[in-house]
Amino acid sequence: MNENTLRMTNISKSFAGVHALHGVQLELHSGEVHALLGENGAGKSTLVKVITGVHQPDTGEIYLNDQRIHLGDPREAAAQGISAIYQELSIFPDLDIAENIFVGRRPTRAGGLVDWRRMYREAEALLSSLGIHLNLKTKARYLSIAQQQMIEIARALSVNARILVMDEPTSALTLNEVADLFRIVRRLREAGTAILFISHRLEELFEIADKVTVLRDGGYVDTRSMDGVTQEDLIRMMVGRTIKDMFPKKEVEAGEVILRVKNLTRKGSFKDVSFELRKGEILGMAGLVGAGRTEVSQAIFGVAPADEGTIEIEGQSVHITNPGQAMQHGLALVPEDRQHHGLVLPMDITDNITLPRLTHFTSRGWLNVKDAHGAAYQAATQMQVKATTVWQKARELSGGNQQKVVLAKWLSTNPRILILDEPTRGIDIGTKAEVHHLMSDLAAQGIAILMISSELPEVLGMSDRILVMHEGQVTGLFSRSEATQEKIMLAATQAV
Amino acid sequence: MTTDHPATSKRSLFSFFAQYRELALIGFILLLIVIISLQSPGFLTFDNFQDILLNISILAMIALAQGMIIITRGIDLSVASTLALVAMMVSFVLKAYPETPVILIVLLGIGLGSVLGSVNGLIITVGKVPPIIATLGTLSIYRGLVFFYSNGDWVNPIDLPSGFKQLAKGMSLGLPNLVVVAIIVAVIAYVFLNHIQAGRDIYALGTNPEAAKISGIRTQQVTFMVYVISGIICGLAGVMWASRYEAAQTNTALGFELQTVAAAVIGGVSMLGGIGTVPGVLLGALLLGIIQNGLTLSSISQFWQLAVQGFLILLAVISDATIQRRIKTTMTRGFAK
Amino acid sequence: MTTSEKSASAFISLAPLRRPFLSKFLRWEWFLVALIALVVIVNSRLSPYFLDVQNLFRASSDFMEMGLMMLPMVLIILTGNVDLAVASTLGMTASFMGLLFNNGLNIWLAAGAALLLGVAAGFLNGYLISRLKVPALVITLGTYAFYRGMAYVMLGDQAARGYPASFTYIGQGTIPGTPIPFSMVLFLVMAVIFGLVLHKTAFGRYLYAIGNNQEAVIYSGISVPRVKVIIFLVSGLMSSLAGLVLAARFGSTRPDIGGGLELAVITATVLGGVDINGGKGSMIGAVLALLLVGLMRFGMGLMNIQGQVQSIAIGLMLILSILLPNLPQIFGDQRSRWNRRTLMLLAVAAIVVIAFVWFFSWSRATVFALQGA
Structure with a gap:
């Protein structure tokens, strides 16, 4: 199995004078699920977009297997084997399942014609490797959110993603669907993919993640192994202080x-x-x-x-x-x-x-x-x-x-x-x-x-x-x- | 549960309308044909149908370009002005050099059209001007250039060589050349939109621009491309127009832009982007052509023509919206914006 | 986002934000004023007839119908919609009036009926748009053809003419003792009313809010469909009013009356700084843009430039009015590679355009040389 390491050092990024990230570092290894944790606005989404080439950092370096790389746009990131599944799914509602998987890189035949037959064959193979069976000609508009997410995972796999970023993949799933998702995530991990996993549900992280990196207010807090931390530790790292009296519920006599x-x-x-x-x-x-x-x-x-x-x-x-x-x-x-x-x-x-x-x-x-x-x-x-x-x-x-x-x-x-x-x-x-x-x-x-x-x-x-x-x-x-x-x-x- | 059952049970109904919208159009066209032919016996003849095809060829070609642009959530209001400017310019060249080979004139028209189209494309992609504003501006500019170029004069049939006049009217394969050209354009458009990477990217861009960007589609290039293609088709159409009507006038195709939008919309292209097919647009153009022809033939005053056209656009939009809305309530939830 | 929160004091203030001195002058309206001044200076240098008050007033009546349709168009575009049917409504209602008049009806009764038809036409637009939740562009494209078609159905190849002088006064007459056209007074009164409604009433606030975020307005308990029906209805009314003025000015009505004006009206509105996507713009900006367009056309007319050629300048202005404010954003992003590619593309584009211009003038010159010979 080939070892891949993505290392990011001292990443900073600001928008219109507002610091979204400053001095953030991250190290991803293949065969590892790495959780990224932080409150809303802590900079998780920005960091994800830097990794996938949507944003370019103002300062800092990105190394893939100790080679410095520049990610100018999502296409370049994909060429390096980096893919992402965003919180807001990037599904094309009016395209069918197979085309959603291969959008932007459909297999072609001589003369530049799209090789539909090969596309459907490969889509079929990809989906069955994930244990999913759907009519490939269904338009994405008619799929459930969980199904749409599977399509995105298949899309990431179709480019042989070495590094897969999953931004809040479980927020809209039922328990059964989460279990399905985790089965696939584990399968990918065993196959040597490095996975950056973002979730709000702390319990989930203990189930699926190997390591965790915490961000706060756009800054780096720490990276820990999941074995050595408790939920309370993580919350303290995220918030930076202990909040007393979070739920000040007064007893009220309910009226009519x-x-x-x-x-x-x-x-x-x-x-x-x-x-x-x-x-x-x-x-x-x-x-x-x-x-x-x-x-x-x-x-x-x-x-x-x-x-x-x-x-x-x-x-x-x-x-x-x-x-x-x-x-x-x-x-x-x-x-x-x-x-x-x-x-x-x-x-x-x-x-x-x-x-x-x-x-x-x-x-x-x-x-x-x-x-x-x-x-x-x-x-x-x-x-x-x-x-x-x-x-x-x-x-x-x-x-x-x-x-x-x-x-x-x-x-x-x-x-x-x-x-x-x-x-x-x-x-x-x-x-x-x-x-x-x-x-x-x-x-x-x-x-x-x-x-x-x-x-x-x-x-x-x-x-x-x-x-x-x-x-x-x-x-x-x-x-x-x-x-x-x-x-x-x-x-x-x-x-x- | 709700995400599965209603979606699956209603999927067939919806996809029937979505996929076979063309069938509904064909049905409507057949109905019209029956009604009109009962009224006027001269309608159902080969010659008359050839006439209809000849009349809608230019509309169909440009409506295909217009439809492609609308699929990307844009619009090109400058099509008629582009056509007129190219028609005028090639006519001038023919007036000065009547010996110019026709094929060279066609290439010249395509070249000029592509320049005008790429100006639109640049203003929209690099200048970040909304398509409706950019092409509204070039609508005025190109039309103004027609006047400026010709000093308000027309190019008359006398000024054009007969070889050029044969370009549109001559027959090949038993059909007028213009119709053959339109068919070739339609076939190319069909292959392009269904089997070429860049053509499929047009749909991806239209159905979800944000996702298209994230998926590595070069959205700016795709947008630029559709306006250049529109310019090319308008350039070709300009040459054909000058040949068919044996003239170039300052008011050539005035107001034609909205007809092309109408043909596309009747043909099922969604103004919200991402939806539309080549056969649909062709049927939309055919429907407009049949009505025009039928009204001319039948006893109904030709002054009804525009009103009927407008009514049809409204009818198409209203029925589409009603169907879509009824389906939407039973569709998968959670897919907002 | 977080920094603004930290830097802000904990106490909110009731005092208005003080704008930086310069930014007050960077508003679009001031830019239009500067352009108007420029046009006046240049034109008065070029033609001695430009600054003639009589001439100016006479020329102004050419733009009043456009202005009357522009006022509601400002409201409509502010909400992120558009009305392509204004000129067709004008044509249909003016033709309706002509038809009634031809059949012997009193001209004022016919005019009243035309206004009612305008209201109905506008209502239909607004009702379909809010009921079907379809882009206004599509619906009004349909009624654009339908209403104009109805004008042809009503009058055919006939023209209505012979309106009494009392009626043609509203298009041709001046306020007694002054060179001021009646139609201009009508427009200015309407402009003040529309300006007050837009900027000084709750209804005006709703329009801005709808243009910026229609959903939030719906959640705030405001009936957005009703607002839309009202603005399109008003647009229909004003279009038919413009139709009366235009018919009175021409002294006759033909079914193609006012054709093509819709694009001129939209152009003036957008030039006036009203964002085509809604939410931004002012009535004064639109009125200034109308003045600018009018003065430019008048000046070019004095220089014997044909109306159609004048539209080159208007079209250019329209595009530049959106493009110029974008320039800093386009070239500001220094690091992006797209920028280098953009420059390459622009260089190629420049060469192609120069070649086009060369061919354009060469072929033109060749033919005119031929004709001269």
């Missing part, structure tokens, strides 16, 4: 039922979802990515209404077909995708905070800018948004501050029912604790909160009750006292 959802169904998304939400209660919604939780929240808020089922607010049956109606009923939704659904990034903080209730700042149709700024200022200060002025563009804020702006935006509408979809995804630990404090306070004021979260510690730490969904259906409901990680994971990964 304010939201009752009955048999809510939308074809292809979720089926027969029923639950109740009380005043002052935090109802956690757990499940895997893609279990239909976001879709349920969108149906309640009227973004994409349900086909069947009823929604009652304070005992009154309501018919909500758009977010405007939902707001009139006192609902607010902090969406999962902050950048696409939560904020208008090129606009300033005022515009973003006042957008849902801009008409409140008009008199006879004219916009009163002063009032709007005042209100936005008040809401932003209350949320302790860190910005220079309310005229600052949302795009210029950090992830945590962006989330605070979204929260300020929705809290200023004085909601009675607040839906939070992944409220702490992609924000730093400090802000995360602040958001948890806020949730607890809001619940104490009698606001009903529906919290969707894929982080089990958050669900367990913050919820009064926990609803679990799996493949579009409710598969479990636990009180705070009876809920455990194991029970939730079990309900989240298998239908009842």
Whole structure:
């Protein structure tokens, strides 16, 4: 077996004056699964893009088998045997499976014609070596995320990848699919591939990784063997400090039922979802990515209404077909995708905070800018948004501050029912604790909160009750006292 | 679960519409043929069909280029101006040197067209100007150059040698040369888009530009290439136009650009990129040609022509969108943007 | 991202950000003002008739129909959409008015009916776009052909003419005692109204927000379909108003009236700094761009340059208005290899273009020499 080593030293990269990476080092060996760990914004994605030639580092060197290499673009990286499977899959929805595997390097015959027959034959061989059997002429659009991911792995193998980067490959997979993936990863490791594996789920790393490198704020922290570390070590290395009081849940006497959802169904998304939400209660919604939780929240808020089922607010049956109606009923939704659904990034903080209730700042149709700024200022200060002025563009804020702006935006509408979809995804630990404090306070004021979260510690730490969904259906409901990680994971990964 | 069952059960229905959209078009065209031939007996004759083919050949060629560009999420509004400028320039050359071999004129037209196309390509790729703006600009510029070049004059049939006039109208293989040229262009386009690496990259670029970049496709080159190809086809079409109409005018093909877009869209090319086939575009052009011909033959006033064309575009778009949306609700979730 | 957070103080301020002195002048509107000044200076040097107030006012009425259609186009392009059907709507509604008038209807009733038809045409555009969630370009391409086709259906090869003087006043007349055309006053009043709506109302804010991120606006409880229907409806109304003015100016209506104006309207809007992808732009910029285009065309007209040849300059301006601001970005990335390749490509392109220009002037000169002989 040929030994391959990828060594990177002192890598730095900045974008528009912001340091994404500084002085990072990494060493990958064949036959090894190397985990890359860090909070969101720690620089993992940038480092991956440097390895795959998408970005070129400002300083630092990359050596392959002690030979210095330059990776000008992804094509050059691929020529060196470096491939990547990105978090946002690079699938071509309108091309078929075989072509997705061989895109950019289809086998050709004399005259430059694409050799379709050879392509299908090789695709077939590749997929069966991974133990996958699919109709190769299916368009990628119709595949599940797990299947699309397998296609990407096959694509990496088709270029004889010596080094394979996997950026959060498990975040959207069910337990069975993760097991399949790990089987393939082990097979690749035995075949001598060096694998850089990025994941948020620490438990997974202990199962699959040999070594771990931790990044923090774009800087290098340490590289350890997985044998010698504990979860607590890893968290400390990632965060750089210990956070006390991460889940400051106050005990609140739950009030009367304010939201009752009955048999809510939308074809292809979720089926027969029923639950109740009380005043002052935090109802956690757990499940895997893609279990239909976001879709349920969108149906309640009227973004994409349900086909069947009823929604009652304070005992009154309501018919909500758009977010405007939902707001009139006192609902607010902090969406999962902050950048696409939560904020208008090129606009300033005022515009973003006042957008849902801009008409409140008009008199006879004219916009009163002063009032709007005042209100936005008040809401932003209350949320302790860190910005220079309310005229600052949302795009210029950090992830945590962006989330605070979204929260300020929705809290200023004085909601009675607040839906939070992944409220702490992609924000730093400090802000995360602040958001948890806020949730607890809001619940104490009698606001009903529906919290969707894929982080089990958050669900367990913050919820009064926990609803679990799996493949579009409710598969479990636990009180705070009876809920455990194991029970939730079990309900989240298998239908009842 | 949802990711598997609904997707698999509905897949057949959707892929039927996606794959056999051409069949629906053919059905519609046949229906039209029946209706028109009941109205006007002169319609279903060999001569008339030859006429229709002759009339749509240039539209079909350019619509293929337009469709290819739309697949990459672009648009080329300058096609008609490019055609007119090339037609005028080659006519001038013929006026001055009537002895020039026809093949040289064809090559000259292709060359001139490729220059005009590559100007578009450069503005779009290097200048990073959105295609709609870049080609809207060159639409004005090239059309203005036609006027400037000819001082507003026309080149009349008298000025053109008869050998050149035979280029489009002469017969070979039992069909007018122009139709044969269009068929050759269509075959090349078909092979290119289905069996050549660069042609397939056009689809990859259109269906997911970000992924195309990551997968090592040279997206800038591919984009540049499609505009050059469009220029080449427009150049060829310009020569054929001058030959067929035995003239070059300042208003040659004025407003033709939107017809080419219409043929592509009716033929199933998605404005969102990544989807479209050569047979579809050809059928789109054929449909437009049959309507034009049918209206001319039948008792319906020819003034209805444009309105019917517009109505058809709307009909195609509305039916496509409705089908797509109905399917989308049952499609695999989680594939957003 | 993280650095901006660290450098910022913990206290947000209510005081506006102070722009650097220079950047105030780097706004597109100031650039247009400078260009206008340049055009005025150059033209007044070249032609003694340029700075004649009577002439200028008379020439201005050529651009008022365009301007009336441009105002709603600013709103539409700001939301990231486009309306290709404006000139066809103009043609259809003006033809409708002509048809009614030919059949003996009172001209003002006919004009009112034309405005209503314009509203209906705009509504149909907006409804289809928001209902089908199809790019506006596609829908309005269809109605572009359909509406123009309806103009031909209504009038055929006829023309409507013989409008009473009271009606032709709106296209030909001036404010009594002044050389100011009525149509210009109409345009300016409309421009002020559109400017106020865009920059001083909640509705205007929604347009910017939709252009930047439509999804976030939907999640904020605003009915985006309704906003779209409104702007396209207004566009239809303004197009038909422009149709009345144009018909009044010509004193007659033919079905091809206003053909091709849609591209001129879009050109002026984009030249005015409205981002074709939406989210950026101002009403004043568009009005300045219209002024610039008008002055350039007027000046070139005085120099006996044909209208079609003038469009070379307009087309160039359109492309350069987007390309020039991109230049620093194109050449700024020094390290990239694409840059060296770009330079090579540009060199080849330059040679090819020079060869083209040579051939262009050579063949042209040859033929004109022949004709002269």
